[in-house]
Amino acid sequence: MIEQGIFWILTLFLVGGSLGMITSRHSVFASANFMLAMIALSGIFALLNQSFLFLAQILVAVGAVITLALLVIVSVNIHQRYTPDEPNMRRWLAGVSLLVLPFFVLLINTAGKMPISFKDVPAEFGTVRGVGATLFSDWVLPFELVSILLLVAMLAAIIISRRGGDHDA
Amino acid sequence: MPEYYLALAALLFCIGLVGAVSRRNLFVIYMSIELMLNAINLMLATFARAQNDHGGTVMALLLIAVIASEAAVFLSMIITLFRTNRTIDADFFTNLSQEQNP
Amino acid sequence: MNQTLLLLIVILPFASAAIMGMAYLFTSLRDERIYSFIGIATPVAVTLFSLILGVQMLSNDTTFVIHSTLFEWLHIGEFQIAFSLMADRLSAVMISFVSLIGTLIHIYASGYMRDDIGYGKFFAYFNFFLGAMLLLVLAQNPIIMFIGWELVGLASYLLIGFYHQESGNITAANKAFIVNRIGDFGFVIGLALLFLAIGDKGFGFDAIRAHISLVDPGLLAPIGILLFVGAMGKSAQIPLYVWLPDAMAGPTPVSALIHAATMVTAGVYMVARFDFLYELIPSVGLFIATIGIASALFAAIIACMQSDIKKILAYSTMSQLGYMFVAVGLGAYSAGIFHVFTHAFFKALLFMGAGAVIIALHHEQDIFKMGGLKTRLPLIFATMLVATLAISGIPPFAGFFSKDAILVHAFAGGHIYIWAIGVLTAFLTAYYMFRLFLIVFITPAKTAHRTTEVGMSMKWPLAVLATGSALTGFLGANEAYGGSNLFGTFIHLGDRVHHVDHSTEYLLGGLSVAVALAGMMLAYLRFGKGASEPKADTPWRALAINKFYIDEIYNALVVVPLRYLSILFDRFDTLFVDGTINLMLLGYRGAADAFGTLQNGKVRYYALYILIGISLLSLAMLRMTRSPL
Numbered sequence: 001m002i003e004q005g006i007f008w009i010l011t012l013f014l015v016g017g018s019l020g021m022i023t024s025r026h027s028v029f030a031s032a033n034f035m036l037a038m039i040a041l042s043g044i045f046a047l048l049n050q051s052f053l054f055l056a057q058i059l060v061a062v063g064a065v066i067t068l069a070l071l072v073i074v075s076v077n078i079h080q081r082y083t084p085d086e087p088n089m090r091r092w093l094a095g096v097s098l099l100v101l102p103f104f105v106l107l108i109n110t111a112g113k114m115p116i117s118f119k120d121v122p123a124e125f126g127t128v129r130g131v132g133a134t135l136f137s138d139w140v141l142p143f144e145l146v147s148i149l150l151l152v153a154m155l156a157a158i159i160i161s162r163r164g165g166d167h168d169a
Numbered sequence: 170m171p172e173y174y175l176a177l178a179a180l181l182f183c184i185g186l187v188g189a190v191s192r193r194n195l196f197v198i199y200m201s202i203e204l205m206l207n208a209i210n211l212m213l214a215t216f217a218r219a220q221n222d223h224g225g226t227v228m229a230l231l232l233i234a235v236i237a238s239e240a241a242v243f244l245s246m247i248i249t250l251f252r253t254n255r256t257i258d259a260d261f262f263t264n265l266s267q268e269q270n271p
Numbered sequence: 272m273n274q275t276l277l278l279l280i281v282i283l284p285f286a287s288a289a290i291m292g293m294a295y296l297f298t299s300l301r302d303e304r305i306y307s308f309i310g311i312a313t314p315v316a317v318t319l320f321s322l323i324l325g326v327q328m329l330s331n332d333t334t335f336v337i338h339s340t341l342f343e344w345l346h347i348g349e350f351q352i353a354f355s356l357m358a359d360r361l362s363a364v365m366i367s368f369v370s371l372i373g374t375l376i377h378i379y380a381s382g383y384m385r386d387d388i389g390y391g392k393f394f395a396y397f398n399f400f401l402g403a404m405l406l407l408v409l410a411q412n413p414i415i416m417f418i419g420w421e422l423v424g425l426a427s428y429l430l431i432g433f434y435h436q437e438s439g440n441i442t443a444a445n446k447a448f449i450v451n452r453i454g455d456f457g458f459v460i461g462l463a464l465l466f467l468a469i470g471d472k473g474f475g476f477d478a479i480r481a482h483i484s485l486v487d488p489g490l491l492a493p494i495g496i497l498l499f500v501g502a503m504g505k506s507a508q509i510p511l512y513v514w515l516p517d518a519m520a521g522p523t524p525v526s527a528l529i530h531a532a533t534m535v536t537a538g539v540y541m542v543a544r545f546d547f548l549y550e551l552i553p554s555v556g557l558f559i560a561t562i563g564i565a566s567a568l569f570a571a572i573i574a575c576m577q578s579d580i581k582k583i584l585a586y587s588t589m590s591q592l593g594y595m596f597v598a599v600g601l602g603a604y605s606a607g608i609f610h611v612f613t614h615a616f617f618k619a620l621l622f623m624g625a626g627a628v629i630i631a632l633h634h635e636q637d638i639f640k641m642g643g644l645k646t647r648l649p650l651i652f653a654t655m656l657v658a659t660l661a662i663s664g665i666p667p668f669a670g671f672f673s674k675d676a677i678l679v680h681a682f683a684g685g686h687i688y689i690w691a692i693g694v695l696t697a698f699l700t701a702y703y704m705f706r707l708f709l710i711v712f713i714t715p716a717k718t719a720h721r722t723t724e725v726g727m728s729m730k731w732p733l734a735v736l737a738t739g740s741a742l743t744g745f746l747g748a749n750e751a752y753g754g755s756n757l758f759g760t761f762i763h764l765g766d767r768v769h770h771v772d773h774s775t776e777y778l779l780g781g782l783s784v785a786v787a788l789a790g791m792m793l794a795y796l797r798f799g800k801g802a803s804e805p806k807a808d809t810p811w812r813a814l815a816i817n818k819f820y821i822d823e824i825y826n827a828l829v830v831v832p833l834r835y836l837s838i839l840f841d842r843f844d845t846l847f848v849d850g851t852i853n854l855m856l857l858g859y860r861g862a863a864d865a866f867g868t869l870q871n872g873k874v875r876y877y878a879l880y881i882l883i884g885i886s887l888l889s890l891a892m893l894r895m896t897r898s899p900l
Contacts, residue, residue, distance in 0.1 A: 096879070096882065099879075099882050099883060099886045100882065100886065101886075102886050102889035102890045102893060103885055103886060103889040105889070105893060106889040106892055106893055109893070109896070
């Protein structure tokens, strides 16, 4: 029962944060809302017994990514005059939501028909030990590939930013 | 119970989709895409929990790494675009249009 | 051996035409001696080969036929068309005199065309023309014959328009080509019908002859008429004769070649070649004879009023061809071919003599500006006299025997009207030929003019032909005149035989000679002392001088309506067809602009388009699963 209550509260924050993110006109407000949503999402992970995922989410998504985004927003010092004023934003949001609706209904229908249910899981589920054992046994190759991806992304980020700097100068 | 989690994931994905398509602010578009990826993460975690299988968890972990890479590249691109054009309006960039921009 | 000769006869002229054409086109070789050597050596060789074949025919029986297949051309299922040649007695005779007279005309042309800028081209065309005619004659099946038929038309087009710097000549060449095309259309439809009827039994002349009785008799008549339509075009009969007078635009040797050796005789030859077919449909034969005699009379009347030396000869050719068609139409195939044979000699002679006169008088063609040339050009005078006597039907010259054979046949066959008109035409022929002859050679000239010397190469072919015109008649003289119709016996065609006793034959022959002499007398009385151009003072004369306004009538009936029709179609094309296309173009452009607007370069919109697709797909899937909501 408590679990369900927590789920609803977290869902409230999650959905509210997401909606706030896509509706706010200012970048900083948007990223604040987004951070809220991400934190709530990590809570949902905890509800699902995914302790390691919870940690990773807090560390990476919230800690690194959001911070980075905020840093960027602040560092480029986006003044209100640089952000688009988007006069038709609400109309766009409404129209696109209408378009997405059938897709959403389809997804909900599919989710409702899933023949799955939550059973009790061993204590090791979702812990660093359990996930690590799987990660380094069955998933070694994807893991290594992702590490290469990260390396490439880092290089790309540096090069793209630098080239832009050169251009600017 | 898992249906709720899946439905939540679907809702988050759709919100992200709406944001990515309808907004012009590059930051918001970026964050909407993040949101969609995270919705997938949530779905993976739900399936892992329901199946009692760590595969989904591991996939979600790897996806977090992908999100991080994407964030790095996307943000550096925003910086570059902003430096050269002094705007973060997505509609400003029309290099793909049929009329060749100077 | 024989087969190789047969192939060589056809291939040699084409090969030398190709060689000379290449040399003329791609090299700067302009030495007339080289071209004339190649150009004359080829027909000489062909003549020799033809004579060798002809001699072999003489020594073998009538069934002796030489076949030679170059390659298989078409092979579809059981149906085969081979590119093969055939020489029987008829075609042996044809190639012999075609190549012989062709050779003489080539020699003459080497002198006539001297110093012409297109000398090499001329000889290339000339050999090509000869080769096409030989192919036509030696064809083993009608398809190959049709190829030769068309190539002859092409060669005549090229040669008539040889002086293509003048637009009138081009018009004449086009006219010849187009009128021939009309005839060829009939010919090819006739061939197609024949092929539909018995093509599955094989399509060589032998096979057709063997299976002709299988064809539905109702179908034979259209086939015969359609094939004859082709002959009308090639052999210049009513109503498709209009190209022949205009064909005089070409150099005179070309006229000689067209009128004597090649081209116009093709129609007569074709009918004789299909003798087995026409033998089954005598009514069509009568139709052919009627057209022939009408053409003969018609052309003779026009010829009486012309003043251009070459046009007079052109109309006389048409008139003589009419006689030939009377012969083949009434079943006297060998007499028809015999007239082709003798006519080739004297008509070539007449044209070459006329050409020599024209050259001597610096390209003057109006006979009323000539006169008194007897002393100046004695050899031409003598040879032309022989030719004129021959064409007028004065014994013992060649024309008498061949023309008489035809008229006697018509008389004996009971076709009195045809015979009577034939005799009348003979009178007119003698009249207009002597009119020409007297005005050019005897009557004193009104204006003095200088003549230039005519070269040897233009003189001695005349002598050879004059000998031929004088003597070849005896080859076909029948028993009444002390001969034994060697020619007719030799070529061995399926003639209809009418028995005529000798007294009737003498009577008819004497009558035609008397008529011819009367024509000559009339000509002498009117033009012996002095000549003036015919004036259109009475309506009938005006009609004849203006060639019965046939050109104008054709122009009004065919050319002008066609022109208006093309203008109409042009309007239709620009307004309706182009309009439709332009309208569609406008639609496409509008659609392209609309889609181009979609392609505005903003990624957001692209995502929106994708989303619309996703949305619609989702809706479709929802409807498929019939889930609520």
